[in-house]
Amino acid sequence: MNNVSATKPYQKRRRFSPEFKADIVAECLEPGASVSRISLENGLNTNMVRRWINEARRAPKRSGFVSVALPAATSAPSNQSVPDKRSTIRIEIPRAGGSVVVEWPAEQAHQCAALLRDLLG
Structure with a gap:
């Protein structure tokens, strides 16, 4: 009997820049935005994005x-001394x-x- 096993290749942990995280969080905080939809569209885990949102809210x-x-x-003319x-x-x-x-x-x-x-x- 032949046993075939397949292992999933090691996936390196992805790192995201603070700017990317801020853009995703800002998009999620828009009125009517769906965190799940935004996460899926960007290939991200929804729980991770929700954590980013919580971290952003706690940040000073x-x-x-x-x-x-x-x-x-x-020197400005005297009639324009205070800009409007x-x-x-x-x-x-x-x-x-x-x-x-x-x-x-x-x-x-x-x-x-x-x-x-x-x-x-």
Whole structure:
């Protein structure tokens, strides 16, 4: 009698970056999102994703504001001494631990664009 045995090859434990985990958690926290569906779509174990969600909720919250050093402003005309909301660029990026908010003077939009290219590039 011939006995045939097959062993499952050793699978190395997968590691996920904090950014990937944060993206999955953020997607799961959207209103109406199904943790099971999101897990299956990404080839993940649902229990593991639920653990990531619990860990994210227990993590200390950060303010979400980024301090950015701006070059010295040129002298503005006296009628524009106080900038209004329309002359400010505001970018809010939602993250699992809180939003990142960047506010930038509209007259320096090219510098804001350069910062975003550096961050995203």
